[in-house]
Amino acid sequence: MNIQSLIRSTMAVCAGLALVYLPPLAVALVSNEGWIAFGLPFAALALIGLAGLVIGFKSRVPLGPREGVAIVVVTWVVACVSGAFPFLISGVTTSVTDALFESASGFTTTGSTIFADVESLPRSILFWRSLTHWLGGMGILVLAVAILPALGIGGFQLLRAEAPGPDVERLAPRIAHTARAFWGIYAGLTAVEVALLMLGGMDLFDAVNHSFATLATGGFSTRNASIAAYQSPFIEWVVSAFMILSGVNFALYYRALIREFRRIANDTELKTYVGFLVISVTIVTLALIVSRTYADVGESLRYATFQVATLTTSTGFATADYVVWPGIARGVLFLALLIGGCVGSTSGGVKMLHVATLGKIVGRQVLQLAHPRAVVTIKINKTPVNQRTESSIVGFFVLYLFVVALSTLVVASSGTDLETALTATLAVIGNVGPGFGQVGPTLNFAFLPDYVKLTLSAVMLIGRLEIYTVAVLFIPGYLRGW
């Protein structure tokens, strides 16, 4: 580990982060909310960035995968910690823990909140919350496009063919090209959603905030009742559609742009994702119709689609208190909470690609049991999956469950019921937002003690960085090199 290059890179990160505080600063000035909440962090980060500019951001030693991991983790930690300052300086909370939780929840696009009354927050703070989502979503796309495939993490190995090899710096131009394309798609979809939401009657401010939170599959809203506040079926359908679009691997949009339609049609994960959504929406809709929870079939379908989409894509917007829905509907939503969206999207959870691979492993084992001499190959996107990738995905899944178990114990130790402890954990590790029980969609995380909030903040980050990225840091001697 080259400490010097890590420090230089961190300074570069600060310089970049400083710019991020300018838009909310503008909102604060326009809304007469004072410059200090965003001006101060901007100044501090800009100073560090300037110092970096003076001594030079680039070290002469080339960066290896080890430095790559360290820089990724440092970047997210610096973003989350610095992002807590506007909440503290503006005085919307006096708790350092709460400010950290809200910031981490924003940047990791989780969307769990500690604010019971968001409508009383200053406009600049509301905008800041949505912006942390949107930037966090961008950060995830960079991770998915460039860094995780290079590190060979989980299903990202499967994206490797399109992605650069292990020497990050030498392939920088290619990463930069792909990343630009991804961001263009991301920004373009955001703009289309803003326009559609305004067409549905939202004002510009709300439309921008909700579009930021949708594309990032974050879930922070400017309204206490979330999307339900607008009482508009049109808005609900628009948000549902864009949540589902945001849960798709962005590489597929890129492929659509370069007209590789055959590869889209062959995409195993997309098929799994669409299949899961269709089946889940059908079951939930039927459960709502049978239980007469809503007035008619159309309404049942709308609420079912929204809630399935919000939990599968790990967004966390709400239009209904699904905690009081029929048991089977809650069961399906619980599964959605666990599984999550697609690899290479802004969504979280175990992810469809991993679930599909695990399903194929089971199928192979059962077949081999029946026909011991048969050799069954697992294929993803019509390509055989090698042993290393398979083990990597299995390891990811088990590690995921292990972190879930540990975190559930920590949350439960504060005296919550098991449903709350388990779903709060699944909601943060999957970067979803709300869970069930005491952390349901109409409630918030404020009541939890500080040590639980800090644990959950860490779990958000662990989930966002696909666990492995954080796990390697715990290997003795890893950072020092050996």
Next chain:
Amino acid sequence: MNIQSLIRSTMAVCAGLALVYLPPLAVALVSNEGWIAFGLPFAALALIGLAGLVIGFKSRVPLGPREGVAIVVVTWVVACVSGAFPFLISGVTTSVTDALFESASGFTTTGSTIFADVESLPRSILFWRSLTHWLGGMGILVLAVAILPALGIGGFQLLRAEAPGPDVERLAPRIAHTARAFWGIYAGLTAVEVALLMLGGMDLFDAVNHSFATLATGGFSTRNASIAAYQSPFIEWVVSAFMILSGVNFALYYRALIREFRRIANDTELKTYVGFLVISVTIVTLALIVSRTYADVGESLRYATFQVATLTTSTGFATADYVVWPGIARGVLFLALLIGGCVGSTSGGVKMLHVATLGKIVGRQVLQLAHPRAVVTIKINKTPVNQRTESSIVGFFVLYLFVVALSTLVVASSGTDLETALTATLAVIGNVGPGFGQVGPTLNFAFLPDYVKLTLSAVMLIGRLEIYTVAVLFIPGYLRGW
């Protein structure tokens, strides 16, 4: 699939099962409870058995693994179905579903009950419930020793070195020898527990019943308050100790008898099991002390040990209503409920060996991520695990979670809360007995609708037969041969 040989084998199974009804028939006669409840099923099964004797139990075609699977499943289904008759004939229940549930719960050593007041049941019925446990436990040991290793299922492949190969009939003498040794150990431990329980003040009837339920890690009791009814710390410690002993791979006792102590010391699963128990008991005891749930440290340790042992070994006896214990204690018990005891014991759950292997897979993946060129081998009992065994264990685990997800949905569809639905499922697939929420240790399964009880009965059997055994039956063309 040779249908004729399957029918002949089923007749042999019936002949064997007929004998099983003789001891409870004796208890019924001694207690003046009439002969009909056990005499009738005995007569029916004996008749089928006699017919089999006449036409010959053995077919001239040798039995292959395909027939082996079919016979295993048929045996358990016939046992569970015929075992329901005494409940119906004696009139203790009029519901066919409830009778089936109780019988399946007995033979699979689950121990979930539909009776709210077991103390009002006839003595012969109480004895029948315990006996189904004890026989079910024996059946599992045969499966573990002889059949599952031959089929190469999950962690049982790891036992293969000691176990016979695929041609079941040719190796019958060796299976018979090992099985006899296992049963000797099983019966011997039962006898010792009976003596100790009587020393603690239980009468012979209760001591036999509870010893049967302990060794089988079943959990049916003759008292409404389960073990708590005796108000005896001595009895609680004895039962705790024998539950823990029953959760150990019985092959280790066999090894102790033939003085292979080094192999016991190297046993990965035993170390994992003991480690898990020590850590869990410590955490739960501390939680009970801190929360002042019990009067002193000794009492906290006793209750903690009992509840950790009962859930880890999937027995299901109760001395305390752990549903009202502190959150972290419940969390640990929830994990115990999921994980279960050792392969080759009478306990259920995912099993320690599988959990240990999954943990090692994770460790390997993280290490390989840090050092991409390193080749890391997973070892169990100081022996490298081959790829096929590893995949088999992974497949088992994923399949386990898949069945849990499906069953949870079915239970939840009846309107229970998620905690009840999930833990009821884990309690039956792991053959534990009680869960949390509405199926906690002081409650029972009677309130669930029939379709849920039937599903849970099937899940008990699926769990007991290690899932794969049932899963292969669903492969198109498997039974017909191809």
